[in-house]
Amino acid sequence: MTSASIEKFNPCEKITAVILAAGKGSRFNGHKMMHEINGIPMAVVSALNALPHVNQVLVVVRPQDDILKRALDTYGLSYTENPDFEKGMSSSIVIAIDNIPEDQNILLCLGDMPYIEFDTYRHLIKSFKNNELKKIIRPIYQSEDSDPIPAHPVLFPAFLQTDLTLLSGDEGAKSILKTHKPILIETSDEGVIKDIDYT
Numbered sequence: 001m002t003s004a005s006i007e008k009f010n011p012c013e014k015i016t017a018v019i020l021a022a023g024k025g026s027r028f029n030g031h032k033m034m035h036e037i038n039g040i041p042m043a044v045v046s047a048l049n050a051l052p053h054v055n056q057v058l059v060v061v062r063p064q065d066d067i068l069k070r071a072l073d074t075y076g077l078s079y080t081e082n083p084d085f086e087k088g089m090s091s092s093i094v095i096a097i098d099n100i101p102e103d104q105n106i107l108l109c110l111g112d113m114p115y116i117e118f119d120t121y122r123h124l125i126k127s128f129k130n131n132e133l134k135k136i137i138r139p140i141y142q143s144e145d146s147d148p149i150p151a152h153p154v155l156f157p158a159f160l161q162t163d164l165t166l167l168s169g170d171e172g173a174k175s176i177l178k179t180h181k182p183i184l185i186e187t188s189d190e191g192v193i194k195d196i197d198y199t
Contacts, residue, residue: 105133
């Protein structure tokens with residue numbers, strides 16, 4: 001299904017949160033996704049934070065990352081392996097879409113952003129429904145000290161799944177965000193820009 005077929009697409013309210021956790025984390029000293037937040041691996045925290053707001057969660061991991069897979073199993077979280085993780089973030093998005101029903105809307109989350117507030121997810125999904133499930137919804141961080149910063153997670157309508165499978169490289173879904181301008185939701189939640197790169 002292409003973006004041109006939006007008018008023929010029957011929107012569904014089901015949402016899958018895709019947690020991207022297959023990156024190498026080369027700037028991090030240690031196993032980035034296993035870095036503990038209050039005793040729980042970071043990627044698991046990111047998945048659990050999204051879980052109450054969606055129909056299902058799917059974590060994308062490296063095939064050899066057995067320690068993370070065991071942690072996800074402990075919390076009953078689903079995952080899929082990305083054998084092409086070295087090709088960049090887009091390869092993880094493509095793998096995820098291949099493992100999700102075509103009627104699912106996609107909440108694209110980064111595994112290294114475990115501090116997003118409960119209300120932020122709620123406001124994104126409310127805006128998505130207010131826009132008839134047809135617009136990309138993205139948070140934009142606003143503070144008194146800086147210009148607005150486009151942030152994560154980003155909610156994609158299901159009709160863009162095919163577009164997501166055509167991505168390549170390490171720029172994620174930037175090309176789609178240029179073509180399909182998102183609805184921007186202002187937030188003061190620092191969790192939407194606070195990732196963990198160093199320890």
